Amino acid sequence: MIPLGGQIRADSIEFQPPSLTWKLDFDRGRVVGMIDGMEAVKQAVRKALQTDRFAYLIYDADYGNEMARLIGNNPGLVRSELRRRIRETLMQDDRIRDIADFTVEISGDIATAVFSVVSVFGDFKGEVTTHV
Secondary structure (H helix, E strand, O other): OOOOOOOOOHHHOOOOOOOOEEEEEOOOOEEEEEEOHHHHHHHHHHHHHOOEOOOOOOOOOOOOEOHHHHOOOOHHHHHHHHHHHHHHHHOOOOOEEEEEEEEEEEEOOEEEEEEEEEEOOEEEEEEEEEEO
16 A cells, blocks of 8 residues: 555666576576576577477467578578578567677588577677578
8 A cells, every 4th residue: 555645766766577487408498497688588599599480389370480491591581681681580579679790601502590698687799590
């Protein structure tokens, strides 16, 4: 109950999105505890970038990426689309504010994208490699 004449200032309340989740051991394919904060966001980025969109019924249509559809396209299109598709994939997460400092290297039929993820918990580098 707010005392008579009292106020609640909405601008002084900072909302922190929940991020507590299971910690995945990708190498062994097991759950190995819990993680929160920056580590949870890093794991979410890795998981979203290695999950094909529309391939698994457990995920809705907004989850995952469409990088596999870039196979066979010219390098100019791949550079442009890879940036857009990675950004579209990661910006679905409310904890991610921006994707910045994006570079793409193409060598043969492999494209490697390096970028910075700006999250509510801080910034970190991300990287993804895909066939093109």
